[in-house]
Amino acid sequence: MNQFKDQKSLHVFGVKNDKIITYTRIFKPGDYFKEASIGRVVVAKNLRHFNYGSEIMEASIDAIKKNFNTNEIKISAQLYLKDFYNSFGFKTTGSSYLEDGIPHIAMIIN
Numbered sequence: 001m002n003q004f005k006d007q008k009s010l011h012v013f014g015v016k017n018d019k020i021i022t023y024t025r026i027f028k029p030g031d032y033f034k035e036a037s038i039g040r041v042v043v044a045k046n047l048r049h050f051n052y053g054s055e056i057m058e059a060s061i062d063a064i065k066k067n068f069n070t071n072e073i074k075i076s077a078q079l080y081l082k083d084f085y086n087s088f089g090f091k092t093t094g095s096s097y098l099e100d101g102i103p104h105i106a107m108i109i110n
Contacts, residue, residue, distance in 0.1 A: 008032075009039070010067060012060050014052055021047050022056035028068045035074040035108065036064045057088055061109075072110040079103035 008031045014022030021044045027037040038060045043053045064073055077085050079096050082105060090107035097104055 010063065012056065012063055014056050014059070016047075019044075022052045024056055024060045026060050026064050026067075029070060029072070033074040035072045035110075036068050036070050038064070038073060038075050053084070054087075057085075061088065072108070074106065074108045076104050077107050079105050082107070 009025035009027050012024045012026060013020050023040065023042045024038050025040050027033070027039070029036050031037075032039065038057070041053065041056065041060075043056065061073065065071060073090075074093075075085065075090060076099060077090070080103075082092065085107050089109045091109070093106045093108050095105075
């Protein structure tokens with residue numbers, strides 16, 4: 001299933017000194033959720049204090065608006081990062097659930 005998701009998504013990278021330091025994959029509406037989506041948000045552990053997580057999220061939101069012409073985005077967020085995603089305007093929908101043994105919550109922005 002992950003290979004299918006990788007093939008359907010657009011990949012957003014942040015690069016520093018010729019190395020990938022941040023990454024997300026974005027989906028058009030209907031490919032993952034009914035809404036557009038951002039997934040697999042990754043920031044190099046040793047660089048997380050530089051605000052690159054915020055930068056890659058802003059770039060991903062902008063890429064969805066530009067490439068898919070929509071402002072409605074749904075994510076499956078790790079529960080401990082709820083406040084981080086709230087800072088971009090995402091609101092929780094429903095109750096928390098386990099995904100791969102990790103507490104998650106669905107969040108949406110529109």
